[in-house]
Amino acid sequence: MERLVQDKTYSYYEYAKEQEFEQVIVQQSxxxxxxxxxxxxxxxxxxxxxxxxxxxxxxxxxxxxxxRLYIIENELSSHDPYKHIGSHLIKLNS
Known part of the structure; x- marks a missing residue:
């Protein structure tokens, strides 16, 4: 599998840890x-x-x-979007 790289080639890659994924987001923001x-x-x-x-x-x-200001939540595809992202959205609207 390929990774996110600087020459703007974006291909699917499954990160093992969310921390690794978050570091790539920072580096390639x-x-x-x-x-x-x-x-x-x-x-x-x-x-x-x-x-x-x-x-x-x-x-x-x-x-x-x-x-515009956006609040960012980086999640692995293996995580349940309702539990991991949805809970953040609900809390922000409370």
């Missing part, structure tokens, strides 16, 4: 999110009573008049 974006791998809790810890934050400056 400009290629993944675009050069008009700013990605930060900051694991900071959000909330007081209901706590969630996203994997990172992305500020997208593609829309000059209205930059």
């Amino acid at each position: 400009n290629h993944i999110f675009g050069s008009n974006s700013f990605y930060r791998d900051i694991k900071k809790r959000i909330g007081d009573s209901i706590i969630t810890i996203p994997d990172g934050y992305l500020i997208d400056f593609s829309f000059e008049a209205e930059p």
